Amino acid sequence: MVQLIVTPETALADEPICIRATGLNPFQVVTFTASLTDEKGKLFQSRAFYKANEAGNVALDQAAALGGDYVGVHPMGLFWSLKPVNPFRRLLKQDVMNSPFYIQLDIFDSLLLEDSPKIHPKASQMIERWFSGPGLQRIPVRNGRVRGAFFLPPGEGPFPGVIDLFGGIGGLIEFRASLLASHGFGVLALAYFAYEDLPRSLLEVDLEYFEEAANMLLHHPQIQRSGIGVISVCKGAEIGLAMAIHLEQVAATICINGTNAVHETPCKYRDLVISPIPHQKEYTQIHVSGALNFRRIKGDPRDEVNQQSVLPVEKARGHILFIVGEKDECLNSKAYAEQAMEQLKSHGRSNGTLLSYPGAGHLIEPPYSPLCFASWNPFLSRPFLWGGDIRSHAAAQEHSWREIQKFLRCHLAPSRSKL
Amino acid sequence: MAQIIVHPKTALVDVPLQIRVTGLLPSQLIMLQASLTDERGELFQSQVFYKADENGEVDLEHAGALGGDYVGIHPMGLFWSMKPKKMLSRLLKRDVINSPFLVHLSVYDITKPFSSSPDSLMASETVERWYSTPGVQRIQLKEGRVRGALFLPPGDGPFPGVIDLFGGIGGLVEFRASLLASHGFATLALAYFAYDDLPKNLDVIDIEYFEEAADILLRHPKVFGTHPLVSAFLSSPLLLSIGMAMATFLKQVAATVCINGVFLAEQVVIKYRNEKFFSFSQHLERLRINELGLLAFYSAVGNPQEEANKHGLLPVERAEGHILFIVGEKDYSVNSKIHAEQVMEQLRRHGKNNATLLSYPGAGHLIEPPYSPLCVASMNPFIPRPVLWGGETIPHAEAQEHSWKEILKFLRHHLTPTSISKL
Numbered sequence: 001m002v003q004l005i006v007t008p009e010t011a012l013a014d015e016p017i018c019i020r021a022t023g024l025n026p027f028q029v030v031t032f033t034a035s036l037t038d039e040k041g042k043l044f045q046s047r048a049f050y051k052a053n054e055a056g057n058v059a060l061d062q063a064a065a066l067g068g069d070y071v072g073v074h075p076m077g078l079f080w081s082l083k084p085v086n087p088f089r090r091l092l093k094q095d096v097m098n099s100p101f102y103i104q105l106d107i108f109d110s111l112l113l114e115d116s117p118k119i120h121p122k123a124s125q126m127i128e129r130w131f132s133g134p135g136l137q138r139i140p141v142r143n144g145r146v147r148g149a150f151f152l153p154p155g156e157g158p159f160p161g162v163i164d165l166f167g168g169i170g171g172l173i174e175f176r177a178s179l180l181a182s183h184g185f186g187v188l189a190l191a192y193f194a195y196e197d198l199p200r201s202l203l204e205v206d207l208e209y210f211e212e213a214a215n216m217l218l219h220h221p222q223i224q225r226s227g228i229g230v231i232s233v234c235k236g237a238e239i240g241l242a243m244a245i246h247l248e249q250v251a252a253t254i255c256i257n258g259t260n261a262v263h264e265t266p267c268k269y270r271d272l273v274i275s276p277i278p279h280q281k282e283y284t285q286i287h288v289s290g291a292l293n294f295r296r297i298k299g300d301p302r303d304e305v306n307q308q309s310v311l312p313v314e315k316a317r318g319h320i321l322f323i324v325g326e327k328d329e330c331l332n333s334k335a336y337a338e339q340a341m342e343q344l345k346s347h348g349r350s351n352g353t354l355l356s357y358p359g360a361g362h363l364i365e366p367p368y369s370p371l372c373f374a375s376w377n378p379f380l381s382r383p384f385l386w387g388g389d390i391r392s393h394a395a396a397q398e399h400s401w402r403e404i405q406k407f408l409r410c411h412l413a414p415s416r417s418k419l
Numbered sequence: 420m421a422q423i424i425v426h427p428k429t430a431l432v433d434v435p436l437q438i439r440v441t442g443l444l445p446s447q448l449i450m451l452q453a454s455l456t457d458e459r460g461e462l463f464q465s466q467v468f469y470k471a472d473e474n475g476e477v478d479l480e481h482a483g484a485l486g487g488d489y490v491g492i493h494p495m496g497l498f499w500s501m502k503p504k505k506m507l508s509r510l511l512k513r514d515v516i517n518s519p520f521l522v523h524l525s526v527y528d529i530t531k532p533f534s535s536s537p538d539s540l541m542a543s544e545t546v547e548r549w550y551s552t553p554g555v556q557r558i559q560l561k562e563g564r565v566r567g568a569l570f571l572p573p574g575d576g577p578f579p580g581v582i583d584l585f586g587g588i589g590g591l592v593e594f595r596a597s598l599l600a601s602h603g604f605a606t607l608a609l610a611y612f613a614y615d616d617l618p619k620n621l622d623v624i625d626i627e628y629f630e631e632a633a634d635i636l637l638r639h640p641k642v643f644g645t646h647p648l649v650s651a652f653l654s655s656p657l658l659l660s661i662g663m664a665m666a667t668f669l670k671q672v673a674a675t676v677c678i679n680g681v682f683l684a685e686q687v688v689i690k691y692r693n694e695k696f697f698s699f700s701q702h703l704e705r706l707r708i709n710e711l712g713l714l715a716f717y718s719a720v721g722n723p724q725e726e727a728n729k730h731g732l733l734p735v736e737r738a739e740g741h742i743l744f745i746v747g748e749k750d751y752s753v754n755s756k757i758h759a760e761q762v763m764e765q766l767r768r769h770g771k772n773n774a775t776l777l778s779y780p781g782a783g784h785l786i787e788p789p790y791s792p793l794c795v796a797s798m799n800p801f802i803p804r805p806v807l808w809g810g811e812t813i814p815h816a817e818a819q820e821h822s823w824k825e826i827l828k829f830l831r832h833h834l835t836p837t838s839i840s841k842l
Contacts, residue, residue, distance in 0.1 A: 029704045047708070049703075049704035049705075049706070051704070066702075066704040066705055067702075067703075067704050067705040067706045067707055067718065067719065068706065068707070068708055069708045071705075071707070081708075083708070083710075083711075083712045084712075085712075087506065087711055087712060111703050111704055113706070113714070113802075113803050113804055114803035114804060281468075281486075281529070282448050282468035282470070282485045282486050282529065283468075283485055283486040284468070284486045284487065285486050285487065285488075285490065286466065286487055286488045286500075286502070288502075288793065288795045288810075288811075288812060289506070289711055289795075290502050290506065296486065297486075371710060373710040373711060374711075388710070389710075390710050
């Protein structure tokens with residue numbers, strides 16, 4: 001009798017699981033599939049073809065997939081290779097507290113390219129992937145101008161405080177904040193436009209808004225007083241870098257696939273206004289899939305005319321971790337991070353670290369998140385290209401998530417003296 | 420006032436155009452768009468950004484596109500970079516005699532490219548792209564077992580004869596045959612399954628059917644010599660190269676063009692009189708699904724160099740005519756290069772030098788006549804998921820231009836009466 005054994009069946013979304021099938025015929029070719037329906041009712045699927053060993057077993061931590069959505073030994077491959085049945089949909093958990101993603105794992109005793117109502121799996125297992133750990137609290141934030149959601153781990157604390165910023169699609173994205181909080185950090189998922197009563201579009205970045213959020217976080221009774229961290233991606237990372245430079249509250253900043261200069265929207269802090277490098281949309285390229293590639297529309301921060309827009313990263317007091325996907329098709333993250341590192345070096349600073357991942361795209365997320373190669377964007381008529389090679393991107397997500405937590409624990413430790 | 424000047428406005432689809440935009444402001448940024456609606460009502464479009472020169476002009480012979488569907492200087496880029504609005508649609512002209520594709524060229528002043536508000540249209544022009552020249556005749560063929568359409572060039576002839584075969588989609592695809600006829604070849608677009616009363620599926624390939632077709636073609640009063648050419652094109656890795664089988668077994672074949680073909684019997688049996696070549700195992704478990712969910716077959720198709728597959732190899736050294744292999748190195752459906760090289764090697768080992776290989780880096784599976792849009796993936800009626808054909812837009816376009824010229828040269832060279840009599 002064919003059995004599909006999965007442990008654990010319920011886990012945090014960033015935890016690996018063990019998947020095994022037994023009771024097959026020796027050397028039989030089988031198909032493993034994973035299926036997930038998101039909160040909007042959209043189906044995501046993955047499949048891989050394996051050959052059972054002489055005992056009629058397949059253990060995904062030892063067996064190599066022969067084909068399908070990935071090849072080789074990848075115990076979590078079925079998760080990070082999930083694809084939307086309708087292309088260009090992004091998998092994004094909205095409700096991070098009350099429900100998990102339910103993923104159905106199936107095994108078929110034949111090669112199955114597509115689901116068929118006539119063909120039933122030999123064994124199935126439903127598993128739960130949660131974005132919040134037990135005891136995690138979610139507190140909606142509407143303090144002064146600040147809008148977002150605050151995630152507090154169980155226990156007394158105090159916990160290191162972190163602000164989580166996403167990018168140019170706006171709104172409030174919470175899944176990374178809730179996962180990080182499940183690892184012992186007090187995390188504020190901070191919205192800055194296109195959310196509630198915040199401005200509909202980003203016309204300028206006012207660092208005093210982010211300072212208000214930082215102070216609010218620092219003054220929470222269960223948050224450490226010695227300085228906060230920032231984790232940020234894309235446009236959020238541009239803001240994160242500006243926060244690292246101008247806000248003394250920030251002790252550690254993670255910039256994922258961001259820029260080292262102000263682009264498109266001016267950045268201001270009190271009396272200071274940094275004018276942006278304008279986008280040049282005529283350099284937009286169209287990928288074979290029809291998706292838009294914006295990688296070349298940002299002007300070069302090294303041009304003479306753009307110097308006043310370059311962020312003075314050498315002024316940052318805390319530590320900065322740059323995380324870069326070399327196949328980022330949204331922006332040339334590698335060049336920007338290298339320029340920032342070069343700028344630190346030329347000013348005799350050594351508070352920057354660069355982790356550069358070949359093959360990784362723009363949307364570097366917590367481990368086992370499916371690669372989103374391109375997706376629909378609310379502001380554009382065509383899908384938007386993020387880039388990335390599936391396997392390298394998955395490996396980058398696993399590695400960088402560990403590094404992110406290590407970095408935050410190291411630089412937000414309470415024993416560190418106040419900046 | 421802005422104007423688009425295009426020449427010629429009416430032409431065969433493989434003829435390049437001169438396109439110029441005038442009456443702009445110096446250094447003005449514009450978007451050029453080409454649109455075409457096919458016979459099923461599907462929209463295909465390309466969009467490209469240019470900057471006018473100091474005279475307020477954009478001449479596509481000299482101006483480099485800044486962005487959009489291609490970058491750089493590509494006078495015909497608007498045509499070969501067109502993409503379907505509905506993903507996975509393939510541009511394929513059905514009526515090749517009575518109507519052209521109408522391509523609408525438009526110039527827009529770009530203020531907000533790709534936003535949902537329409538930009539301002541400054542000028543437009545329509546061109547006709549035909550798949551046949553005036554005077555080309557189409558004759559439906561239904562003789563014996565043979566089904567297809569014969570395209571005759573205008574005039575009395577006699578003309579060299581060509582058989583045109585398409586691949587795994589079945590049915591009858593005529594556009595390449597009508598184009599070849601427009602270049603002076605009497606071309607038989609030959610169906611062999613999923614058409615009329617032909618078998619619905621391809622299980623046994625009987626080369627005698629193709630021999631019957633070759634004889635019918637040769638008997639036609641407007642076709643000269645005793646040797647037609649076979650032009651074989653495979654769009655599915657589940658089929659074998661019939662063209663290679665014809666070249667191997669049929670004395671009537673003087674010259675063969677094989678585009679991205681597979682030279683082994685896959686899941687089907689090839690037979691000719693009392694010889695049979697059986698299939699060998701495919702490895703469907705090696706199928707790959709790419710980041711957009713498209714199916715790449717190339718690793719699932721058996722490697723001709725494997726011992727187990729040796730009995731599936733056709734005895735190509737028996738071919739008497741000349742063979743031209745055209746291979747796209749970014750073909751994701753078949754590893755065409757390995758297969759072509761295997762045949763070249765087999766011929767060399769038998770002391771034959773009647774084959775040439777043209778290998779195009781960056782080109783995909785569907786190498787078509789010039790300026791055809793790259794179809795990187797499409798639905799195949801026999802396969803449940805969209806099939807990835809592969810190809811990079813610009814190198815693929817260049818491969819199409821170059822290979823078409825080479826194909827016409829090859830046909831003219833090997834199908835003249837003098838070269839035929841040498842066989």
